[in-house]
Structures are given as structure tokens and as C-alpha cells.
Amino acid sequence: MDAAKMLDGKVVLVTGSGGGIGRDIALMAGAHGARVVVNDVGATLDGRGQDRGPADSVAEEIRSAGGIAVANFDSVAESEGAERIVRSAIDAFGHLDGVVNNAGILRDVIFHKMSPEQWDQVLKVHLYGSFNVSRIAATCFKEQQSGALVHMTSTSGLIGNLAQANYSAAKLGIVGLSKSIALDMRRFGVRSNCVAPFAWSRMVSAIKIDSLEQQERVTRLQQMTPAKVAPLVVYLLSSRATSVTGQIFCVRNNEIFLFSQPRPVRSVQREQGWTPEQVADHAMPALSASFHQLDVSADVFSWDPV
Structure with a gap:
């Protein structure tokens, strides 16, 4: 296969691709x-309004570069919207080969101040949105x-x-969703993987900076462009990746990481069981030597990106 046309003949749907990481993946x-469906509701960062401009603009960029693309403006947060998004690919191109669940929003707030609405809004777009589109595409x-x-996904969840x-809850939930899809759908030749991107984007610019840790995290992210994430995603959509499924990757500027997945690290046993005092x-x-610290993403990724 010509390396310059790794997705030749494929139809790819990218949600939330009117800007940021999704835009670079679509391009x-x-x-x-690939023939691309550029999906974006075009809402503001606080969720207000809808604007067809971002999706239309990216679709036009693809066409201007000699590619083929259509725009879609439905929301992933509801199953009806997801159905229309997938239907737009079928109607325009006759089939669908790949989906990138990228659409997302942020409603950052310290936990004890988080409202049910702020919880629901983020879960609906990220976790429900990934399920909704994946389920129809399946x-x-x-x-x-x-x-x-x-x-x-995100290191915020990992x-x-x-x-x-x-x-964080939505992004870690997506990891479980992806693994379940990979297990359930492998007999049908369907693959499912996660990517945790480090990149400065419109959504990430909404992060509240109320601590030194957050400031350090944002400073690092500002050095990384969304375009760095796209090559891995394009590869995972391609026929070159037929043996890759159920994995969690991370892209940080010029670095690609494979993440571990939760497995037992240490155990203790008593033949007669345990009392609370014995625990x-x-x-x-015995177990505490293997405890994980209360670290944040910036503690783990503490070196400057290459």
C-alpha cells in the first residue's frame, strides 16, 4: 500500500473535528x-449556541487540498444525533470504515462544588457520546x-x-468501553483502541488555573500542537493496524506511549480469612509498599516534551 494513501478508499467519521485535535485528525x-465526515456542533466553550462554520470550514479545507469530505452538525450526546451522524456517512459514501470519538467539553470545578448539571454535561458528551456513536457504527x-x-481518553482519567x-470519570469510563468493544466485536473484525493526547486546543484552554500543578500542566500543553496526535490515529484507522486492538496509547509531542492496564500488583492471604484487626x-x-501515590498527570509526565 502506498504510504501516502494509508486510508485510501476508507470512510472515516471524526466527531468534534471543527477545531483542535479533531480538525488535525480529519485533515x-x-x-x-479517506473520505471524511467532519462532525461538530460548533458550540461555544460553555456549551451555548450552535454554529455550522467550524465543521464546514474543515470540510472545505479537506476538499481544497484535493480530498473528499462532508460536514455534519449533530450532537453526539443523544442517540438520535449519533444516528444522524453515522447516517450522514452512509448517505454520502455508502459505508463507514472508521470512527474517531473525539468530541468533548470541560466543566472543571473542585469536587465538593460540582453540580449535577456539570457532571451530566461532561458525561453526556464524552462517555455517552462515545457509546452512542460507537453503538450505531457497530x-x-x-x-x-x-x-x-x-x-x-486522557491522563486525567488514567x-x-x-x-x-x-x-476523569468519563475518560476512564471510555477506556472500559473501548476494551469491552474490542472483546465483543473482535469476531466481526472490529478493532477498538484509546489514545490519550497531550495537545493545546480550544477545549484544553478552558482548564482553570488555580494551582501550581495546573499552571505547570498548561505550560507543557501549550508547547504541543494537535497535529502531533494525528499520525497515530490515522495509523490505527488503517489496515496496517489490523492486529492492534484493546490498547491504550498516549501521544506527547514526539513521543508515543503504550499504557499499562490494571492488573494485580501484590496480594496477601490468610487460610482462615481476615478480621478487621488483622487487615x-x-x-x-504488607500491601502499602505497593500503594499508588496521589499523583496527577504532571507528576508522572514531569520531563519536558521532546
Whole structure:
């Protein structure tokens, strides 16, 4: 296969691709031969209004560069919107080969001040949105016995960050969703992987800076462009990645990481079982050497990006 056309003949849907990481993924997919559905509701950062401009603009960029693209403006947060998004790919191009679940919002607030609305808004777009679009696409993939899903997770969920309980819960939930899809759909030739991107984007610019840790995190992110994330995603959508599924990757400027997945690290056992006192006196002292610290993403990724 010509490396310059790694997605030649494929139809790819990218949610939230009117700007930021999604835009660069859509542009690179188009440059590598994919017919692209550019989805974006065009809402402001605080969720108000809708604007067809961002999706239309990216679709036009792809076409101006010699590619093929259509725009869609539905929301991933509701199943009806997800159905219309997938239908737009089928109507325009006859089939669907790949989905990038990238749409997202932030509603950062310290946990004890978080409202149910702030919780729901983030879960609906990130976690429900990834499920909604993937579920509709899965029917198409099953029928054609092939398909690739790439879901955007985050080190906020994989490691942790301050004032992001809603976002962290959604992003770690996406990891479980992706693994379940990979297990359930592999017999139909469907792959599902996660990517945790480090990149400065419009959504990330909404991070509240109320601590030294957050300031350090934002400073690092400002050095990283969304375009750095796109090559891995394009690869995962391609036929070159047919053996790659159920994995969690991370892109940080010029670095690509493979993340571990939760597995037992240490155990203790008593033949007669445990009393609470024995747990306190014996189990916890034995296990505590392997405890994880209350670190945040910036603690783990503490070196400057290459």
C-alpha cells in the first residue's frame, strides 16, 4: 500500500473535528485518502449556541487540498444525533470504515462544588457520546465484518488531575468501553483502541488555573500542537493496524506511549480469612509498599516534551 494513501478508499467519521485535535485528525485522514465526515456542533466553550462554520470550514479545507469530505452538525450526546451522524456517512459514501470519538467539553470545578448539571454535561458528551456513536457504527461494522474505533481518553482519567472528577470519570469510563468493544466485536473484525493526547486546543484552554500543578500542566500543553496526535490515529484507522486492538496509547509531542492496564500488583492471604484487626495489623502493612501515590498527570509526565 502506498504510504501516502494509508486510508485510501476508507470512510472515516471524526466527531468534534471543527477545531483542535479533531480538525488535525480529519485533515490528515483526508490527506491519506479517506473520505471524511467532519462532525461538530460548533458550540461555544460553555456549551451555548450552535454554529455550522467550524465543521464546514474543515470540510472545505479537506476538499481544497484535493480530498473528499462532508460536514455534519449533530450532537453526539443523544442517540438520535449519533444516528444522524453515522447516517450522514452512509448517505454520502455508502459505508463507514472508521470512527474517531473525539468530541468533548470541560466543566472543571473542585469536587465538593460540582453540580449535577456539570457532571451530566461532561458525561453526556464524552462517555455517552462515545457509546452512542460507537453503538450505531457497530451495526455497520458487523455487517461488513470490519471497522476501527479510536476513542480519546486522557491522563486525567488514567492518572488523575485536580478539579476534573466529571472529565476523569468519563475518560476512564471510555477506556472500559473501548476494551469491552474490542472483546465483543473482535469476531466481526472490529478493532477498538484509546489514545490519550497531550495537545493545546480550544477545549484544553478552558482548564482553570488555580494551582501550581495546573499552571505547570498548561505550560507543557501549550508547547504541543494537535497535529502531533494525528499520525497515530490515522495509523490505527488503517489496515496496517489490523492486529492492534484493546490498547491504550498516549501521544506527547514526539513521543508515543503504550499504557499499562490494571492488573494485580501484590496480594496477601490468610487460610482462615481476615478480621478487621488483622487487615489493619498485617494486610495493609504488607500491601502499602505497593500503594499508588496521589499523583496527577504532571507528576508522572514531569520531563519536558521532546
